Amino acid sequence: MTTHSPASEDEVRALVSDAAARAVPLSIAGGATKRGVGRPAQTQETLSTRGLTGVTLYEPAELVIAARAGTPLDEVEATLAAKNQRLAFEPADLRSLLGTEGEPTIGAVAAANLSGPRRIMVGAARDALIGVRFVNGRGEAVKNGGRVMKNVTGLDLVKTLAGSWGTLAVLTEVTFKVLPIPERTATLVYTGLDDARAIAALSAALGSPYEVTGAAHVPGEGGGAGTLIRIEGFEASVRYRLGELRALLSDWGDPALVEDADGEALWRGVRDVAPLVTPPERAVWKISTAPGRAPALAAAIAAETDARWLYDWGGGLIWLSTAADEAAARIVRAATRAHRGHATLIRAPADLRAAVDVFEPLAAPMMTMTKGLKASFDPRGIFEPGRMYAGV
Amino acid sequence: MSIAFPPPDAGILARRDAILAGLAPLVAPDALIVTEDERRAFETDALTAYRRLPMAVVLPSSTEEVSAVMRFCHANGVKVVARGAGTSLAGGAIPQEDAIVVGVSKLARVLETDFANRTMRVQSGITNLAISQAVAHEGFFYAPDPSSQLACTIAGNVAMNSGGAHCLKYGVTTNNLLGLTVVLVDGTVVDIGGDMLDAPGYDFLGLMTGSEGQLGIVTEATVRILRAAEGARPALMGFDSVEECGACVAAIIGAGIIPVALEYMDKPAIEICEAFAHAGYPLDVEAMLIIEVEGSQQEIEDAFARIVAIAAPFNPRTLNVAQTEAEAAAIWKGRKSAFGATGRVADYICMDGTIPTGQLKHVLKRIDEIVAGYGLRVANVFHAGDGNLHPLVMFDTNAPGEMEKAEAAGEDILRLCVEVGGCLTGEHGVGIEKRDLMTTQYNPQDLRQQLRVRGVFDPMWLLNPAKVFPLEGRDLDDQALDGREAA
Numbered sequence: 001m002t003t004h005s006p007a008s009e010d011e012v013r014a015l016v017s018d019a020a021a022r023a024v025p026l027s028i029a030g031g032a033t034k035r036g037v038g039r040p041a042q043t044q045e046t047l048s049t050r051g052l053t054g055v056t057l058y059e060p061a062e063l064v065i066a067a068r069a070g071t072p073l074d075e076v077e078a079t080l081a082a083k084n085q086r087l088a089f090e091p092a093d094l095r096s097l098l099g100t101e102g103e104p105t106i107g108a109v110a111a112a113n114l115s116g117p118r119r120i121m122v123g124a125a126r127d128a129l130i131g132v133r134f135v136n137g138r139g140e141a142v143k144n145g146g147r148v149m150k151n152v153t154g155l156d157l158v159k160t161l162a163g164s165w166g167t168l169a170v171l172t173e174v175t176f177k178v179l180p181i182p183e184r185t186a187t188l189v190y191t192g193l194d195d196a197r198a199i200a201a202l203s204a205a206l207g208s209p210y211e212v213t214g215a216a217h218v219p220g221e222g223g224g225a226g227t228l229i230r231i232e233g234f235e236a237s238v239r240y241r242l243g244e245l246r247a248l249l250s251d252w253g254d255p256a257l258v259e260d261a262d263g264e265a266l267w268r269g270v271r272d273v274a275p276l277v278t279p280p281e282r283a284v285w286k287i288s289t290a291p292g293r294a295p296a297l298a299a300a301i302a303a304e305t306d307a308r309w310l311y312d313w314g315g316g317l318i319w320l321s322t323a324a325d326e327a328a329a330r331i332v333r334a335a336t337r338a339h340r341g342h343a344t345l346i347r348a349p350a351d352l353r354a355a356v357d358v359f360e361p362l363a364a365p366m367m368t369m370t371k372g373l374k375a376s377f378d379p380r381g382i383f384e385p386g387r388m389y390a391g392v
Numbered sequence: 393m394s395i396a397f398p399p400p401d402a403g404i405l406a407r408r409d410a411i412l413a414g415l416a417p418l419v420a421p422d423a424l425i426v427t428e429d430e431r432r433a434f435e436t437d438a439l440t441a442y443r444r445l446p447m448a449v450v451l452p453s454s455t456e457e458v459s460a461v462m463r464f465c466h467a468n469g470v471k472v473v474a475r476g477a478g479t480s481l482a483g484g485a486i487p488q489e490d491a492i493v494v495g496v497s498k499l500a501r502v503l504e505t506d507f508a509n510r511t512m513r514v515q516s517g518i519t520n521l522a523i524s525q526a527v528a529h530e531g532f533f534y535a536p537d538p539s540s541q542l543a544c545t546i547a548g549n550v551a552m553n554s555g556g557a558h559c560l561k562y563g564v565t566t567n568n569l570l571g572l573t574v575v576l577v578d579g580t581v582v583d584i585g586g587d588m589l590d591a592p593g594y595d596f597l598g599l600m601t602g603s604e605g606q607l608g609i610v611t612e613a614t615v616r617i618l619r620a621a622e623g624a625r626p627a628l629m630g631f632d633s634v635e636e637c638g639a640c641v642a643a644i645i646g647a648g649i650i651p652v653a654l655e656y657m658d659k660p661a662i663e664i665c666e667a668f669a670h671a672g673y674p675l676d677v678e679a680m681l682i683i684e685v686e687g688s689q690q691e692i693e694d695a696f697a698r699i700v701a702i703a704a705p706f707n708p709r710t711l712n713v714a715q716t717e718a719e720a721a722a723i724w725k726g727r728k729s730a731f732g733a734t735g736r737v738a739d740y741i742c743m744d745g746t747i748p749t750g751q752l753k754h755v756l757k758r759i760d761e762i763v764a765g766y767g768l769r770v771a772n773v774f775h776a777g778d779g780n781l782h783p784l785v786m787f788d789t790n791a792p793g794e795m796e797k798a799e800a801a802g803e804d805i806l807r808l809c810v811e812v813g814g815c816l817t818g819e820h821g822v823g824i825e826k827r828d829l830m831t832t833q834y835n836p837q838d839l840r841q842q843l844r845v846r847g848v849f850d851p852m853w854l855l856n857p858a859k860v861f862p863l864e865g866r867d868l869d870d871q872a873l874d875g876r877e878a879a
Contacts, residue, residue, distance in 0.1 A: 059750060061749065062750055062779070113595075147813055148778070150779070151815040151817075153830070154822065154834060156598050168594075180645075180647075207532075209621050236691070288592075360592035362592065365576070366582060366593060369582070372848035376844040377845075
């Protein structure tokens with residue numbers, strides 16, 4: 001395995017042009033902490049973005065930050081924190097889940113469209129991503145979007161690159177909207193609720209005017225289940241909204257109030273899927289559906305195979321672990337289809353990722369569009385071939 | 393008339409009768425509009441300086457009918473211009489003589505409302521405001537609120553990725569959309585996304601949004617609906633200088649306050665709006681902000697206490713927090729009538745560039761100079777929180793050459809927006825208006841990548857083809873690198 005580490009966008013262009021001319025496929029990696037997501041690599045060479053580093057623009061009063069793709073996420077977050085700001089979509093750190101080490105990069109946050117619990121209130125990584133520079137499969141440097149909050153000039157290729165897992169282009173620079181860190185964060189924790197009651201509580205909270213920024217449920221045995229509702233803002237406003245929510249949700253019991261480091265740890269656990277990290281040999285799925293359908297979807301899987309799970313996004317996101325085998329994968333796919341969701345296999349051994357669909361299979365017309373989009377960026381198919389779909 | 397349309401295809405025009413005969417069986421008799429009088433209603437949109445009479449107008453009643461019409465047009469090489477309510481300020485819905493218009497106005501139903509999951513499925517011809525009205529009884533609303541929301545459709549909002557006065561907090565169309573049903577150029581119907589927060593595969597939802605009717609025709613949409621805040625209240629703040637006003641905006645945001653709306657008006661805009669709306673705007677200031685915050689009574693008071701303290705060093709000359717519903721309504725009435733009020737004193741064109749807010753002072757000064765250089769006047773209203781400018785360049789249509797001057801001034805202003813790190817259009821779209829300026833923001837390589845993506849959906853340039861991309865440079869010479877596909 002050869003790894004190329006270009007130090008500039010021009011060097012990325014040269015490397016990609018060369019790879020295209022040789023018809024040699026490339027893996028694209030930042031810190032390679034999410035290398036194991038997707039169908040197994042069919043590449044002998046890796047293009048690393050780790051030589052492309054540095055925050056290139058940060059204007060706190062304009063709520064915008066730009067950085068070269070290989071900049072460590074830590075560095076971006078520290079830069080923002082120094083001005084009391086943050087990436088509001090709360091990017092997950094999947095290292096413990098995926099059993100990887102190394103330094104996650106800001107480019108990979110964009111390429112994986114990694115969004116945490118606050119996605120329900122402030123949008124996903126793809127919503128905060130407002131500008132990109134990238135090198136396409138022809139070795140051309142291209143920009144799209146920009147550094148301003150509102151921009152509808154031309155086709156929004158920024159969105160197509162968010163969540164494309166390196167299959168369309170090599171991101172060289174990304175620009176994100178950011179938000180202030182609020183004065184106070186507080187979490188109400190209800191215990192002992194079953195899934196359906198928990199999701200109903202979360203839906204009631206999210207359907208209230210109290211601006212819930214986190215809504216998760218971690219099932220547990222013997223009353224160990226925790227249902228979390230997070231409120232953020234100015235002190236007086238948080239105090240008021242906590243009171244209103246307690247009253248609104250009085251049928252669901254008397255919640256504990258968790259704040260500060262304990263509260264941060266709770267949400268980091270949800271964000272990084274901590275309850276499913278062990279045992280490490282099990283497969284972990286990320287399933288999206290409407291919150292109201294989520295409990296039945298999870299139950300349908302559990303009726304047929306041993307499964308554990310937790311809910312984020314008010315129930316709209318289910319993280320679920322099963323045995324890492326094809327039979328369990330079939331059960332997950334069938335239940336997800338039946339309950340109108342879609343599922344991505346985030347963690348599994350390479351042989352399982354080679355044997356089953358990792359990303360949700362697409363209907364025929366969507367697959368035609370997918371292949372067309374791929375060819376429009378990468379006509380020779382040199383970027384991460386087959387990572388998302390066979391033949392793409 | 394400086395913006396060129398491609399010359400109509402004589403072959404298509406010669407086949408008009410056959411094309412109309414082919415369309416007739418595909419829709420109800422009253423849904424095919426062929427007489428010149430009736431077609432006139434569709435010859436332009438809100439960019440009324442440009443008009444083109446379409447060959448025919450089709451108003452389908454279902455996704456299936458849209459699909460049949462598209463299949464027919466595709467097979468016969470007929471161009472299609474999609475139309476919502478025709479409120480585009482950028483000329484996005486202006487037809488061309490060798491095209492048919494496919495209007496979605498008959499697709500105006502709510503299909504499903506799901507309060508527990510906070511989503512709503514609608515047909516795409518429903519108006520923006522009707523979506524909010526349909527869920528208001530439960531205290532919900534649909535967040536993007538363009539000024540034309542009474543008339544504009546969700547189809548047009550998706551096509552232009554529309555924003556509004558409240559997008560500082562709630563985002564624009566692309567941030568509030570979960571699913572789409574789209575009819576592609578050959579009639580294929582695709583369902584993109586669904587009713588969940590993220591969609592599988594590549595983000596075609598994001599790609600469709602803002603694609604200006606060039607990738608397909610949206611017939612249904614699933615949107616997020618949100619529970620409205622308990623209350624909202626605006627305040628007025630007047631300043632002696634643009635600098636102090638701009639610095640105050642930066643300080644408010646820097647302090648961690650994101651108001652739901654933060655609107656700026658300059659002195660000419662204040663005078664025009666006050667004369668029209670009698671909103672109680674201060675006439676002795678150079679710049680004014682409307683700041684709206686949301687929440688309970690207590691939260692609103694707390695927020696304004698903070699904002700007042702933050703604003704103090706910038707010497708606000710006027711500071712009125714609305715105390716009653718009537719005062720709140722008056723404050724917004726002035727701002728919301730800005731375009732109409734300006735239209736009473738002059739003809740105008742409304743620009744839509746976005747700038748980094750730190751460039752505000754420089755840009756406003758240069759806008760004044762640019763417009764004065766053409767011997768014209770300008771009033772500025774804009775969304776201060778996100779830097780989306782709406783300079784209204786005023787002129788007199790009856791004075792020979794003035795409209796051309798206004799257009800030239802507008803173009804200079806947009807070039808300036810790009811120069812300082814901004815963009816040509818924040819929420820109105822490129823349409824025909826800014827098409828020829830695209831090369832100021834994007835280099836040929838940037839545009840070629842967009843054209844290649846466009847080509848995936850419409851290789852024959854049948855969908856709204858006069859728009860967005862400069863007429864020159866559309867031919868992609870991809871053969872060299874695409875040898876494999878060609879062979």
